Amino acid sequence: MRLDLYHVFFITAQEKSFSKAAEKLFITQPSVSHAIKQLEDKMEVQLFVRTSKGVTMTKEGKLLFEDLQQAFSIIHHVERKISEMKNLESGHVTIGGSDSTCKHYLLPYVQTFQDIYPNIQIRLQHGSTPQILDKLINGLIDIGIVHPPIRQNQVQLTEFLTIHSTFVVGKKYKELSNQILSLEELLSYPIISFSKTSSSRKYLEKLFEQQGLTVNPDIEVGSVELLIECAKIGMGIAFVTKELVLNELAQGELIEVNVHETLEKRTVAITTKKDMPLSIAAAQFLKHLTNGNI
Structure with missing residues (x-):
């Protein structure tokens, strides 16, 4: 009827x-x-x-x-x-990323977005890149912030940021600041890295494999903050994203270790599910990210 x-x-x-x-x-x-x-x-x-x-x-x-x-x-x-x-007077956006990604890269965008659209609720979920992709595919989040490369044909990637990797030590190993080491020489020191499932760890392993070497970190951590603290107190050489330790390097709390091998830049990407339209609020937040409105 x-x-x-x-x-x-x-x-x-x-x-x-x-x-x-x-x-x-x-x-x-x-x-x-x-x-x-x-x-x-x-x-x-x-x-x-x-x-x-x-x-x-x-x-x-x-x-x-x-x-x-x-x-x-x-x-x-x-x-x-x-x-x-x-009219963006209501709605919500759920975004997923690692703890460090959310804290260091995402939160500034969240803050400026909420200044413009105070009635839009932002929800954050954390996890590794594989976990974020799983949540995205299952509809638990609208947008994911991940570290390529990924092997998943159900999502669409948009490059977000370029980051650089480096090795750092605390003052205990300050003599290394005047040297240029090979990756093989690095293995004679304790290595600090993220857990095996992280994209940073996978990049580190690939870096050593390209030189015919195998790296087995002596210390595995689950957060950037803990990794930095371990390096500061002299527990070994930490593999980090340089952009996350710029303050510590400037203040002399950490010292960069130069290596012979070139450390290629990495990317942080925005991912959305293919063939699944975003809500109006999520589409606006995606536009906010890609336009660099920080």
């Missing part, structure tokens, strides 16, 4: 007049009468009784009106919510 017939009935019941309903609906009075007759025929009940003052509802008409009142109220509520979303 067509929704427009119910709408004509609902407005007629509110106005208690076919002619007033016609004016409000911008149609002719015969069109109102015809719509009501169609509805009555379909339902096989009489909905209105004509009087000298207009029309009144029958018992069946009152029952239908009460239920339609709730239905149209829900429709109007949904329309209002969608309008708010279109």
Whole structure:
């Protein structure tokens, strides 16, 4: 049954007049009468009784009106919510990334986005790159921040940032600041790195493999902060993202160790699920990221 017939009935019941309903609906009075007759025929009940003052509802008409009142109220509520979303007055975005990615790269964008759109709720979920991709594919997040390369054809990648890797030590190994070491020479010192599942660790292993070497870190950590502290107190040589330790290098708390081999730059990428349109709020946040609005 067509929704427009119910709408004509609902407005007629509110106005208690076919002619007033016609004016409000911008149609002719015969069109109102015809719509009501169609509805009555379909339902096989009489909905209105004509009087000298207009029309009144029958018992069946009152029952239908009460239920339609709730239905149209829900429709109007949904329309209002969608309008708010279109105007970015409501909505939410769920973003996934590693702890260090969220803290050092993502949060500045979240802050500037919320300054512009304070009513949009930002939700953060953390995890390794494989975990973030899994959450994205299963619809648990809208946008992921990951470290390529990845082997997943269900997602789309957009380059976000370029980062650089380096080796650092604390003051205990300050004599290394005046040397240029080979990767083989590095292995004579304790190596500090992230766990085996991290993209940083995989990059480190590949770096050594290219020289025919195998690296087995003496210390494995789960956060950038802990990795930095381990290096500071002299527990070994830490493999880090240089952009994350610029302050410590400038203040002399950490010392960069130069190596003969070239450490290729890496990328941080934004990923979204292919063939899955983003919500209005998520699409706006993605635009905020890609435009570099920090």
